[in-house]
Amino acid sequence: MGSVMAAAVMLGACGGDEGASTPLQNESNLDEQLAALLTEQEVRPVEPPAAQDPKRVELGRKLFFEKEISGRRNISCGTCHHPLLGSADGQSQSRGQGAVGLGPLRRHEGESLFLARNTLSLWNRGVAGWDTMFWDGRLAGNPEEGYISPSGDPTPQEFSSALAAFTIIPVTPDEEMRGFPGEPDVFGNPNEMADLTNDDFAEIWPLVVARAMGVEEYRQELLAAFPGTTEDTISILHLGEAIGAFMIDAFTMLDTPFDRYLAGDTEALSDSAKRGALLFYGRASCSSCHTGALQTDFKFHNVAAPQVGTGKGEEAPLDFGRGRITGEMSDRFKFRTPSLRNIELEGPWMHNGAYADLEDTVRHHLDPAASLSAYDDRQVEPELVGTYQKNSEELLSTLAPELAVKGDPLSDKEVVDLMAFLSSLTDPRSLNLMHLVPDTLPSGLPVDD
Ligand code: HEC
Ligand code: HEC
Known part of the structure; x- marks a missing residue:
């Protein structure tokens, strides 16, 4: 057990209940507060998968x-x-057949035919x-x-x-x-x-x-x-x-600053990232859906992401998400909570790549109604500009109740801290994975286009 967890256990063991439950403002107590919160939320080091043959x-x-x-x-x-694009493609929605090129430069030669969703990492x-x-x-x-x-x-x-x-x-x-x-x-x-x-x-x-x-x-x-x-x-x-x-x-990729912190290295996170983690797992309620050390409950929620892009199936240009699978009205616009590991590497964000900026994605959660009315769809693929559906009333009517900052709205400084925490979820080894790409392939077909 790392020293962070040990500190949390000690807080409990020494009858430190007051310490754990009263918010402590003192910066020097950041580690104690965070240890208590992470223990309460059962955020534990992630067990890596078994080695593969x-x-x-x-x-x-x-x-x-x-x-x-x-x-x-x-x-x-x-x-x-692509390994160099956060294991995705850097496009708001992915381009399959009929397109050429890699990553953000991939373009359709004839008719533009997008896959209905943003490429998952x-x-x-x-x-x-x-x-x-x-x-x-x-x-x-x-x-x-x-x-x-x-x-x-x-x-x-x-x-x-x-x-x-x-x-x-x-x-x-x-x-x-x-x-x-x-x-x-x-x-x-x-x-x-x-x-x-x-x-x-x-x-x-x-x-x-x-x-x-x-x-x-x-x-x-x-x-x-x-x-x-x-x-x-x-x-x-x-x-x-x-x-x-x-x-x-x-x-x-489980060697992020946050993983090191969970394993007991209190130096692995900056104070700003620690304050961000306190908000994430605490007052900002992010962890009511982005739970645990992988930041996902693997469940489905409607956070009212702007409906932009092609949409999916018969409901296009809307995308009912989980509602398409269950057929339930109450599941409309719900999507699986994404893990936030390496999240800064895989933009654009949301199921349809609605946001090209990570901070805008986070701020959307803090006030979905304001975000929807200010939404500018010039940040999606050029052919999809103009597809934004202004159906905020419908979207917001089933908004997830878990989206609730407790107490005062977050200040700009607190958003900076939250972003520092999200950065601590990046494993530096993920930044250059060029070694994964083979030089040649058994078929003789090219690898680099
Ligand atoms: C044309 C682009 C494209 C190609 C080619 C492609 N994918 Fe994907 N991949 C996507 C998109 C888009 C999604 C998300 C689809 C959705 O959720 O509806 C996705 C989702 C995934 C997921 C799901 C991850 C998760 O957490 O749910 C995995 C795994 C995956 N792809 C692996 C592969 C593998 C393996 C191949 C090759 C056999 C492949 N993909 C080929 C675009 C692509
Ligand atoms: C009600 C559950 C819920 C809460 C609370 C919540 N999120 Fe999310 N979050 C989601 C879901 C679901 C998505 C995907 C929505 C979509 O694509 O339509 C998402 C998407 C994201 C994304 C983009 C991920 C990607 O892969 O594109 C980020 C970043 C994010 N959330 C951060 C946060 C932060 C930070 C907080 C706290 C301020 C928070 N979330 C609170 C459920 C939640």
């Missing part, structure tokens, strides 16, 4: 950047989850308890209870984690990785997956596996990484497990 990690790394497994051989996981998705995936939680589960997934009945159930189970989904939608009918691959050859529909999961997956098995290096490495398999039994499950192992190995 190196053969699967190395295979998964190549597959993650491999365009051969996309319909037109033109897009990979790494296109949208991949940090720490292998930590125990991360059983819910997507902004709306439409994939969830664990090895004990099994998985529910947008792929429904065909979903394999043998996955080791929700992360691995997720991995077999992005290859299936036409606008994401599979491609549209009539559009050939980058060599001008027909795309054998194009004529299927997005929900033909059971037909699409074997074609994706065949693409990988058609490359000798992948064939050998798949068989070697999954002992007991044969050419006939290698399936999408194994591709998912390998890519999952890579993501856990590459994107587990």
